[in-house]
Each structure stands twice: as structure tokens, then as C-alpha cells.
Amino acid sequence: MSKDYNHAVKVLTSQGKFYINLGLERIEKILSILGNPQDNLKCIHVAGTNGKGSVCAIIASVLTVSGRKTGLYTSPHIFEYTERIKIDGEDISKEKFAEYVFMINELAQTNNIHLTEFELLTAVMFKYFSDENVDVVVLETGLGGRFDATNVIKSNLCAVITHIDLDHTDRLGSTKDEIAFEKAGIIKPGCPVISCEGYEAIKDKADECNSLFLMVAPFEDTSELSLKGTFQQENLSLALAAIRLVFPDIPQEAVLKGLHEVRHPCRFEFFKDKMLIVDGAHNPNGAIALRESLDQYFPDKKRRFVFGCLKTKDYPKMMEILFTKNDEIYFYHFNNPNSATFEELQSKCKYPAKKFVSLDCFDIKNDTLTIVCGSFYMINEVLLS
Numbered sequence: 001m002s003k004d005y006n007h008a009v010k011v012l013t014s015q016g017k018f019y020i021n022l023g024l025e026r027i028e029k030i031l032s033i034l035g036n037p038q039d040n041l042k043c044i045h046v047a048g049t050n051g052k053g054s055v056c057a058i059i060a061s062v063l064t065v066s067g068r069k070t071g072l073y074t075s076p077h078i079f080e081y082t083e084r085i086k087i088d089g090e091d092i093s094k095e096k097f098a099e100y101v102f103m104i105n106e107l108a109q110t111n112n113i114h115l116t117e118f119e120l121l122t123a124v125m126f127k128y129f130s131d132e133n134v135d136v137v138v139l140e141t142g143l144g145g146r147f148d149a150t151n152v153i154k155s156n157l158c159a160v161i162t163h164i165d166l167d168h169t170d171r172l173g174s175t176k177d178e179i180a181f182e183k184a185g186i187i188k189p190g191c192p193v194i195s196c197e198g199y200e201a202i203k204d205k206a207d208e209c210n211s212l213f214l215m216v217a218p219f220e221d222t223s224e225l226s227l228k229g230t231f232q233q234e235n236l237s238l239a240l241a242a243i244r245l246v247f248p249d250i251p252q253e254a255v256l257k258g259l260h261e262v263r264h265p266c267r268f269e270f271f272k273d274k275m276l277i278v279d280g281a282h283n284p285n286g287a288i289a290l291r292e293s294l295d296q297y298f299p300d301k302k303r304r305f306v307f308g309c310l311k312t313k314d315y316p317k318m319m320e321i322l323f324t325k326n327d328e329i330y331f332y333h334f335n336n337p338n339s340a341t342f343e344e345l346q347s348k349c350k351y352p353a354k355k356f357v358s359l360d361c362f363d364i365k366n367d368t369l370t371i372v373c374g375s376f377y378m379i380n381e382v383l384l385s
Helices: 005-013 025-033 052-065 094-110 117-131 176-186 200-208 232-246 252-261 284-297 315-322 342-347 376-383
Strands: 043-047 070-073 085-087 136-140 158-161 193-195 213-215 269-271 276-278 302-307 328-331 368-373
Touching: 005 094, 005 117, 025 094, 025 117, 043 052, 043 176, 052 070, 052 136, 052 232, 052 252, 070 117, 085 117, 094 117, 158 176, 158 232, 176 200, 193 200, 193 232, 200 213, 232 252, 284 315, 284 368, 302 315, 328 342, 368 376
Parallel strands: 043 136, 043 158, 070 136, 158 193, 193 213, 276 368, 302 328, 302 368
Antiparallel strands: 070 085, 269 276
């Protein structure tokens, strides 16, 4: 097999890897063979239901501006896998990405370790960041926390737990308290944890680990932050609390420059020339945040929604939150085995909808806002349609 980037992607998306299997045994085995590169890294570890990607992006931007060589690991990607692994804002090259994927995949096969897609990516990330001698890694969990592949680290500079809501209930628990217990699994002995919410599971884990628990009020001023959306106030408050706690020497001017320069695509991202908002809202809490942001930033615009969703999500609730009788609604059945069909979406929506074909079919008008939302997995297809 050719060992270029496209073939590396085929390895990652093959049926044998493209599934979720929580647990640390497999990732620990492959990292041990690689010499445990994660032990060479200083990490800020972020878990939560919504907002963790934005928190990671803000922290990483400020650290980079402050002169620290900063690794950033996030998911999912929108266009290319390389978006998930960055140093100082630059994606890993496709050549380097493919080199690490094949090297680690072959090691896993030789040692009979059956890595999932996310485990293989996580091993690539740890090895790459260690080889590149980054100063700090800002690490976003993939799913949950306790048994997430990123949780192989033995300690962290601090843990951050963002807003918790009902999502992935089939794997993480059916109540917010049960989900909070899973997220609290990233708290490490003697390492501080920051949150805006006071779940008993988080407090108990902090006590058990003899870790400082810092509860933050979400009152930071977002006027200097390049990311928009009402939900960013809480994310910014968490990010700044982590920066001030771990790196109190970073001057305010570096913080402000980092806030101006932070980029996190497809989170209430506005393309003015197309009168288009792209937002990765993929659960009811995300839908509430999107609706609030639309009401605040664009209260007078007509709304045209392009909505698609995974069957595993609570899409009836999301549609109930987002849509009104005055909205134009288009449903999109995207290229994913779990994508809800047009008929499934329409059967749970009280307003009539049309099938989405292409953004080119829409007239661009100053009084009408097109909103693409419902799943990260469909955004690239819609934008390239």
C-alpha cells in the first residue's frame, strides 16, 4: 500500500478502526512500545459536553502568543484529519501525519493491539508532540474522560471541566451526575481542576485526589475575544482561569493578543459575504446556545436552516429549540451511516421542510441568514456542495 496521506485516512476510517471502544488498555500498550511519549509532556486537560474545543483553542492561542511552543489536540475535524493536531496554530503536515499513522499502525499490528481510530490518532499526537519538544499540550478529550484515550497521562498542569449536559447517554450515563462522574475522571492527584459547575462527582474526585477545586463564575468580558456566541462567556472564563492559575506570569497584553487571534472554525462562525452562520451545535444544549446567539446577534434577520443530525442525538428536541413557523427549513441526509434521513427528521418536526441540495441554490439577501447546524460531520459536505 502507498503510504501517503490519503491512504493513512483510509487506514483510520477502515471498518476495523472506525468505532468507539472506551478503555485505556490498548492505548497504554502502544504508548509503552513507543517509550511512553506522553510522560514527556506537560498537559492542560479539558473535558465536558459543550465548549471544550473553544476553551482549548483560547488557551492554546494565549500560550502561543506568550512564546511557549504549544501543542493543541482537538476533535472532530471539519475538512482534514491534520486539523486535530497543531503546534502553534499550524496543522501537522500531511506527510508527517501519514508517516506517524503508518509507523504506529504497523507497530500495533505486529503486537496484536487493535487500536480504534481515536486511539491511533491519540498515539500519533503524543509521539509527534514529544518528538517536537512542545512546551505545553492543550488536550481535549474525545468522549467522556475516565476511559478516554487521552486520559493515559499520569498528571496535568490542570484539568478543566466545561459545561455538562446530556449527550452520549448510551455510553456515559443517563443523568448529568453520571456524566459528570465520567468527566471528573481526568482529575489527577495533586493537580488542580477548574469548572463553572459544582457537581458533587467533581468535588468528590477533587477531594479524593487532594486537588484544588476552583469554581469560576462565568462573568468575563468577551468583547476582546474573536470567537462569537453567548456561550463564549463561560468558555472564556474557564480558559482565563486556567491561564492565570498555571501561568500567572503571562502579561495582560499577551492575553489580549491571544484572544484577538484565536480561531476555532464552525462555532457560530459568520461569513458575511454569504450571510451564512456555521455552527457545530449537535445536541440540545448546543441548540439552546445557538438559538440564544442568533437572537442576540441577528434578532431582525429571517432564518433559513440547513439541518442534519446523527440518529443517536436528540434531534426532535434540537429542532423544537431551533425552529419556528416563520423559518425556512432544509434537511440534509449526509454521508454517514448514522445520519438521520429526511423522512426521519420530517416525522419529528412540526414544520414542513425541503431537501437540501446546495448552498448555491439560495439567494444571498441582507435580510436573510442561512444557518448550517446539527452535526460537525456534515459541515464539510454542505460547504463544499
